[in-house]
Every structure is written in structure tokens, then in C-alpha cells.
Amino acid sequence: MNKDVLIVVDVQYDFVPVSDEYFEKGLGGALAVSGGNEIVPVINELLSKFELVIFTKDWHPIEMEAFASSHPDKKPFDSYINSQGVEDILWPDHCIRETIGAELHHGIQFENIKGDFYIFKKGMTKDFHPYGGFNGTGLGDFLRERKIENTYIVGLALDYCVKDTALESVEEDFNTVVIEDGTAAISEDLNELYKIFKENNIPLIESFEIDEYRMNIIKKAKIYAHNKHTSDDYHTRYHLQITTDYAIKFIHLIPEEDRDDVIAGCWCHDLIEDVKLTYNDVKNNTSKIVAEYAYALTNEKGRNRKERGNAKYYNEMKAYRHASFIKLCDRLANTNYSKFHSDKIFEMYKNEYIDFKMKLFDGRWKEMWVELENLNNN
Numbered sequence: 001m002n003k004d005v006l007i008v009v010d011v012q013y014d015f016v017p018v019s020d021e022y023f024e025k026g027l028g029g030a031l032a033v034s035g036g037n038e039i040v041p042v043i044n045e046l047l048s049k050f051e052l053v054i055f056t057k058d059w060h061p062i063e064m065e066a067f068a069s070s071h072p073d074k075k076p077f078d079s080y081i082n083s084q085g086v087e088d089i090l091w092p093d094h095c096i097r098e099t100i101g102a103e104l105h106h107g108i109q110f111e112n113i114k115g116d117f118y119i120f121k122k123g124m125t126k127d128f129h130p131y132g133g134f135n136g137t138g139l140g141d142f143l144r145e146r147k148i149e150n151t152y153i154v155g156l157a158l159d160y161c162v163k164d165t166a167l168e169s170v171e172e173d174f175n176t177v178v179i180e181d182g183t184a185a186i187s188e189d190l191n192e193l194y195k196i197f198k199e200n201n202i203p204l205i206e207s208f209e210i211d212e213y214r215m216n217i218i219k220k221a222k223i224y225a226h227n228k229h230t231s232d233d234y235h236t237r238y239h240l241q242i243t244t245d246y247a248i249k250f251i252h253l254i255p256e257e258d259r260d261d262v263i264a265g266c267w268c269h270d271l272i273e274d275v276k277l278t279y280n281d282v283k284n285n286t287s288k289i290v291a292e293y294a295y296a297l298t299n300e301k302g303r304n305r306k307e308r309g310n311a312k313y314y315n316e317m318k319a320y321r322h323a324s325f326i327k328l329c330d331r332l333a334n335t336n337y338s339k340f341h342s343d344k345i346f347e348m349y350k351n352e353y354i355d356f357k358m359k360l361f362d363g364r365w366k367e368m369w370v371e372l373e374n375l376n377n378n
Ligand SMILES: [Zn+2]
Pocket: 058, 060, 094, 095, 123, 129
């Protein structure tokens, strides 16, 4: 859970509807998104579930290229070519720094946040009007420094700043989820937007689904692996369980912060190679790291075992985090099982042992190699 961040995009007074009186005084509502106020209680509920929360703020100078007021011949929502040479939309003046319109909504209950929160400001120079919270803010590096892997995004507006924040989050390599009832959109027709989210593997969930969605990665991986192995008694009953039991036995060899991912990786280790799921299937149903483990343990095609288990396969496995640990758990499980169920396969593993060790040996897992040797010998 401490790998997760909630990103609250631009929940500022200029982006929510305010009374006519306030609007006329310039106290918000300049670029109001219909339904913008209604997301505040949803966000408040979510705040209590995250140890790290990021708020982004549009924080503009009074003169801004993206404001229609800077172009005497144009009006709001006309298009123009911006300083980056890209066609963009001209907006009414909004979120001018130090004004009420640029303030975060006072309904936001900061006291709900268990851990830390930070505010990232964007669009602070005249000739650059980014939509996404990662654009020019250093947010990506900030989250990586804190070992964040998963971003959950809410805020305003779904079809502009939330959309770009989500796409940038994917680009920055975070598992990215948008919580739809924590957002409101400017456009009424969102079909094109949903298509873009789909193409970029960004799930849209509802806030009531969040606990299930953030379910402990081990539980999630186990359920997923079992569901995908249903027709295969050997795997569901024995192989995955024994592989994972070995991982638990030797888990002290893995740095603490990686242990859950490794055990989850054990549950899912053969989903690409044996069940023929794709990398994205595994990623979307578990996490990127689990999918990387399953991918690292996916063998190339070859005519025989020896060809498939080539040096490249093992070198790539050794290169990815603790994938060789999972492979060793898999081998321990297979050796153990075959020893008591199939002399022929047990002999095969025994015969392969020297070659297998030569290709995969990694000093970190010495204890496990001893265990495998004992299995082979006794
Ligand atoms: Zn803006």
C-alpha cells in the first residue's frame, strides 16, 4: 500500500461551479466543470486510504498565452497555435496565482490524510500551459524517490488535466488507475476518451471498488493464477502451491520491500509461458512487476529443453530483479514433486542440474542451491 499515491488534480475554485455572486466577483467558477463540487466528498473518502497524496494546482501568471484575453482578436475556446507549435484551446482567465480561483477547494479534508501530502504547481510561466500534473513539475522523480509504483488519479477535469496526468503517469512507468466518480468532465461525449484510456491500459474504476482493486498483491496474484489454471489440476493443486511454499521458506533472502512482489510473482510465474496469457493480461490483473517476473520466466521457443534453456534466457532472468529466485523456487518445486511421483522426470532434472546451475547460479541464493542439491542426492 505504501507503493500507492493518490493524485488529486486541480480541485480549485475556478474549476468548480460557484454562486453567480461569487462568479461575478471573480471568486471562482471561471472555468467551472459541471459536477465539480460533487467530487469533493468522494475525494475526502479516498484521502483516508492513502499514505501519500499529491495535489496539483494550476498556478498561472496574470498574463498567459493560453488565456483568450491575451489575444485581442479571439475569444475563449477558440483555437490557437501555442509557443510549442501545437494547436491548443484558448481558455477564459483562470487559476491566477494568489487569487481565490486558484485555491484548493476548502471542502477538502486534509486532516483525513494519514501520511504526507504535497502540492505541485503547474503552468507557472506565461508561454507554457501544461494540462498534466507531471509536465514540467518533477512529480515523476519525486514519486520514484519515494518508491511509488501505483498512481490513483482523481480531480478536474477528466477530459483535460486528469486525462493528461494519467497518460503522463503511464509514460513515467507507473501503474495508473483513474477513479471516475472522483472526477468530472467538461465534454458530454466521452467515448473518444474511454478509447484512449483503453488503448493505454488505464482502468477506470469507481471509488467503492478501490479496496478490492488495491487488494494485497499476493492475494490478487493467487486468485488470478488460480482462475487461469482452472482446467489444470496439477498446477492449481500442487505446482503453484509448492513453488510459493519454497519462496516463503527462503523469503529472508529477499529485501523486505520486494517480498510481496516476489511471492505474487511465484503465483503467476508460468501464466505467460504455460497459460499463454499476454504480458498485458498479467499486468492489468496484477501489477507491472508481477508481469515482468512472468515475462522473465517465459522461455523462448526451441526444439528441445536444452535449446529453450539457453544462456540468453537465463542471463535475462538473472538481470531482472529477483526472477532467478522464482525460477529456483519453480525448479525446487518440480524436483520435489517429481522425486515422489515420477522417476523419469526426476532423473531428467538431476541430469540437467550441472548445466542449470552453471547458467543460473547467483550467490544470493546459495541456501537454495544447497536445498536443491540435497533433493537431488538423497
Ligand atoms: Zn490552466
